[in-house]
Structures are given as C-alpha cells and as structure tokens.
Amino acid sequence: MIEPPLLRIGELSRRLGVSEHVLRAWERRYGVLRPVRSAGGFRLYSETDLQRIRRMQAFLSDGLSAAEAARAAVNEERSQPVAPVGPTSGLAAEAATLARALDGYDEPAAQAALDRLFGTLTVETVLRDVLLPYLHELGERWKNGAASVAQEHFASNVIRGRLAGLGRGWGHGQGPQAVLACAPDEQHDIALLAFGVVLNRHGWRIGYLGASTPVDDLVRLAAATHPDLVVVSATRPERLAPLTAQLTRLAGTAPLALAGPGATSELADTVGARLLTGDPVTAAQNVRAR
Ligand code: B12
Structure with a gap:
C-alpha cells in the first residue's frame, strides 16, 4: 500500500514548532515542502516533508541561511539511495521496485x-519524488561506473516515453501558451518534458520542441505565434553563453525563461529573461502568466 499524505499545514506547524506563515514562505521560496492536494483541495504534507524540514532546521542551527539550509536538506535527501534496504514507506518501496525493473x-x-x-x-509527486530523483541518481551511478550506458539509455527511454504520453493533447485548450525547447546541442529534454506536463496541468497549452532547437527558429516562432512564455533549457552554461545576442532578441519577442543546470541568473539578467529555479515540478507550479 502507498502511504497516504498525512498532515495539514497546522499539524505540520505544530509538530515542527515552525509557524504556518514561515512554512508557507519556505515552500514558496525554496520548494522544500512538496504537498499533494486532498480531494477537497487542501494541501497535505507527508512524513518526508516533515523530515526534510527537520533536516533544514538542523542546518539552520548550524548557522546556514534559510536558502542554504533548504538546499542542503534537499541535497542530503537526494544523495540517499533510491532503494533503501527495508523500505520505510509505500512510496519508497514502489520507487525501489521501479528502480530494480529499470536497472x-x-x-x-x-x-x-x-x-x-x-x-x-x-x-x-511521482515526477518530483520518484522519477526525477531516480534519473539524477542514475546519472551519478553512470558517472562512477556503477551503471552502464545501456542501463541509462533503457531507463531514460522508458521514463521519457511515459512523460511524452502524459503530454498527449497538451496543445488543446484556451489557457496561456508556453513554448518549450532545449538549447542548441542539448539532448537532455526529460526535465523539460516533466516541466511541460505539470505546466499543462495548471492550465497552460504546451508547444513542445524538445532537444537541440536553434534560437533563431524560436525567435521566428515567437514573432508568429505570440506565446505567453518561451522556456529554453540547458544542462551546461556553455550551451547558452554563446547565444547572448539571439536570446536577447528572443526575450524582446516573447517573455523568456531560462532553466536547467546550465542557466545562470547572470545570463538571465543580461538577456532580459527570468530564471526558473528548483526542480521542474516546483518551477512549473510557480510559473505565472504575464
Ligand atoms: C538521461 C540522461 C541522458 C540522456 C538524455 C535523454 C533525454 N531525452 O533527456 C542522453 C543519453 C541523451 C544523455 C546524453 C549525454 N549526457 Co546525460 N544524463 C542523463 C541523466 C541520467 C538524466 C537527465 C535527467 O533527465 N535528469 C533529471 C533532472 C530533473 O535532474 P537534474 O539534472 O539533477 O536537474 C536538477 C535541476 O538542474 C533542475 N532542472 C534540470 N533541468 C531542468 C529543466 C527545467 C525546465 C527546470 C525548471 C528545472 C530543471 O531540476 C533538477 C532538480 O530537481 C543525467 C543525470 C542527472 N544528474 O540528471 C545525465 C547527465 C545530465 N548527462 C551527462 C553527460 C556528461 C552526458 C553526455 C555528454 C554523455 C556523452 N559522453 O555522450 C551526453 C550529452 C548529450 C547532449 N549533447 O546533450 C552529465 C552532465 C554533466 C555536466 N554538467 O555536463 C550528467 C549530469 C550525468 C553525470 N552525473 O555526469 N544523457
């Protein structure tokens, strides 16, 4: 059985000794809480959320700033194995089963x-707490030789296929329009797909271009279709840095956001874009139409 989400914000606040106001601010600013919605629309917090905030509190008492403590708490969680011995929750057990099958x-x-x-x-929850952490951890295993290229290709193709399926029909509707693309030479598009899936669930229509898209094409597309947002994603700064002039042109044509580990606040400021921070799910939940 998958564990149900457990706590309303008031109960979470009571158990942690942190005010609801501060918890909401941490959730909004740092993405350190990851609630699911009850059928009635209330935010519900899990044991994992509670433990994450406890770790954040420990880092705060070590003297870290709130932003640093939140990042450290999330990173510490990420570095734990996806398949712990003796899984403590249904989600962890199911994530472990998935990891074993993919491996x-x-x-x-x-x-x-x-x-x-x-x-x-x-x-x-599946994207943020299972699939994206699995991919991240798979990359670490690949880097240190514990997972083969074949395992990485197999797993990422299964996951990518699922996400592409979730995106079927995401261009329909009346909501604001987002165009999503990876920078030229960028093949990593799974995080961008996940971002699109969640953005679509928040009412946006998605025009998905995916891997390695020329920025000049984006400028032409934006001029012709007037999207409410264009997102360009990259895993390395070198994929975006040489494109400052084109990205500036693009930001002058449509609202532009840069995303992924290769996007920096300096470049975003220089070209007149906004920077999407945090994981793709939280970032999509925080996007507002212009
Ligand atoms: C699957 C995968 C591939 C697949 C991609 C398939 C696809 N269609 O996407 C393939 C096989 C194509 C591939 C190729 C390569 N890969 Co690769 N790959 C991965 C892997 C395992 C998962 C990528 C992924 O989807 N991650 C999920 C995201 C969500 O996690 P994340 O990267 O930690 O991102 C965090 C934030 O940055 C943010 N974020 C990231 N992207 C986005 C996007 C948006 C919109 C937002 C809002 C947020 C956001 O969210 C995360 C926090 O939750 C990663 C491991 C890893 N760390 O991710 C390596 C990884 C990205 N690859 C890596 C490398 C080196 C390569 C290759 C150079 C390998 C090679 N020698 O050929 C090529 C480069 C191809 C290219 N030109 O782009 C390195 C990159 C190191 C670096 N900094 O440059 C990584 C990190 C592996 C590692 N640990 O070394 N790869």
Whole structure:
C-alpha cells in the first residue's frame, strides 16, 4: 500500500514548532515542502516533508541561511539511495521496485510499477519524488561506473516515453501558451518534458520542441505565434553563453525563461529573461502568466 499524505499545514506547524506563515514562505521560496492536494483541495504534507524540514532546521542551527539550509536538506535527501534496504514507506518501496525493473531491463515490470505509482499518487509527486530523483541518481551511478550506458539509455527511454504520453493533447485548450525547447546541442529534454506536463496541468497549452532547437527558429516562432512564455533549457552554461545576442532578441519577442543546470541568473539578467529555479515540478507550479 502507498502511504497516504498525512498532515495539514497546522499539524505540520505544530509538530515542527515552525509557524504556518514561515512554512508557507519556505515552500514558496525554496520548494522544500512538496504537498499533494486532498480531494477537497487542501494541501497535505507527508512524513518526508516533515523530515526534510527537520533536516533544514538542523542546518539552520548550524548557522546556514534559510536558502542554504533548504538546499542542503534537499541535497542530503537526494544523495540517499533510491532503494533503501527495508523500505520505510509505500512510496519508497514502489520507487525501489521501479528502480530494480529499470536497472534490470524489465520493461513490463517497470510499466507496472509506473502504473501503480501514477494510479495512487499525483503526477507531481511521482515526477518530483520518484522519477526525477531516480534519473539524477542514475546519472551519478553512470558517472562512477556503477551503471552502464545501456542501463541509462533503457531507463531514460522508458521514463521519457511515459512523460511524452502524459503530454498527449497538451496543445488543446484556451489557457496561456508556453513554448518549450532545449538549447542548441542539448539532448537532455526529460526535465523539460516533466516541466511541460505539470505546466499543462495548471492550465497552460504546451508547444513542445524538445532537444537541440536553434534560437533563431524560436525567435521566428515567437514573432508568429505570440506565446505567453518561451522556456529554453540547458544542462551546461556553455550551451547558452554563446547565444547572448539571439536570446536577447528572443526575450524582446516573447517573455523568456531560462532553466536547467546550465542557466545562470547572470545570463538571465543580461538577456532580459527570468530564471526558473528548483526542480521542474516546483518551477512549473510557480510559473505565472504575464
Ligand atoms: C538521461 C540522461 C541522458 C540522456 C538524455 C535523454 C533525454 N531525452 O533527456 C542522453 C543519453 C541523451 C544523455 C546524453 C549525454 N549526457 Co546525460 N544524463 C542523463 C541523466 C541520467 C538524466 C537527465 C535527467 O533527465 N535528469 C533529471 C533532472 C530533473 O535532474 P537534474 O539534472 O539533477 O536537474 C536538477 C535541476 O538542474 C533542475 N532542472 C534540470 N533541468 C531542468 C529543466 C527545467 C525546465 C527546470 C525548471 C528545472 C530543471 O531540476 C533538477 C532538480 O530537481 C543525467 C543525470 C542527472 N544528474 O540528471 C545525465 C547527465 C545530465 N548527462 C551527462 C553527460 C556528461 C552526458 C553526455 C555528454 C554523455 C556523452 N559522453 O555522450 C551526453 C550529452 C548529450 C547532449 N549533447 O546533450 C552529465 C552532465 C554533466 C555536466 N554538467 O555536463 C550528467 C549530469 C550525468 C553525470 N552525473 O555526469 N544523457
């Protein structure tokens, strides 16, 4: 069984000894709380949220600023293995099952685990708390030789396929329009897909261009279709830095946001874009139409 989300904000506040006002500010600013919605629309917080804030409090008492403490608490969680021995929650157990299936090239078992996860938890929770951390951790294993290129390709293709499926029909509707693209030479588009899935669930129409998109094409598209937001994502600063002039032109044509580990606040300021910070789910939840 997947554990249900546990606590309303008042109860979370009581258990942690932190005011609701401060918890909401930490959630909004640092993405350190990841509530799911109850059927009645209330935000519900899990044991994982509670533990994350406890770690943040420990870092605060070590003298870190709130932003640093939040980042440290999230990073510490990320560096823990996806499949802990003796899983303590349904989500962890299901994440472990998925990880085993993906690592073992077992597509049917992976799809079944994904079915169970998406059938029980919100899309946002599955993306933010299972799939994106799994991918990150897979990259670390690949880097230190513990996972092969084949395992990484297999797992990322299964996950990418699921996300692309979730995006089916996301161009329909009347909501604001977002155009999503990776920088030239950038092949990593799964985080951008996840961002699009969540943005669409918040009412946006998505025009998805994906990997390695020329910025001049984006300028032409933006001039022709007047999107409410264009997002350009990159994993390395070198993919964006040589494009300052084109990105400035793009930001003059449509509201522009830069995203991913390659996007810096300096470059965003220089070209007149906003910077999307945090994980793709939280970033999408925080986007406002102009
Ligand atoms: C899957 C994968 C691939 C797939 C991508 C498939 C696809 N369609 O996306 C393929 C096989 C193509 C690939 C290729 C390569 N990859 Co690769 N890849 C990965 C892997 C395992 C997962 C990527 C992913 O989706 N991550 C999920 C995101 C959400 O996690 P994240 O990267 O930690 O991002 C955090 C934030 O930056 C933010 N974020 C990231 N992107 C976005 C986007 C938006 C819109 C927002 C709002 C936020 C946001 O969210 C996260 C926080 O929650 C990562 C490992 C990793 N750390 O991610 C390596 C990784 C990104 N790859 C890496 C490398 C080195 C490569 C190659 C150079 C390998 C090679 N020698 O060919 C090529 C480069 C290809 C290219 N030109 O772009 C390195 C990059 C190191 C660096 N800083 O440059 C990583 C980090 C692996 C590692 N640990 O070393 N890769």
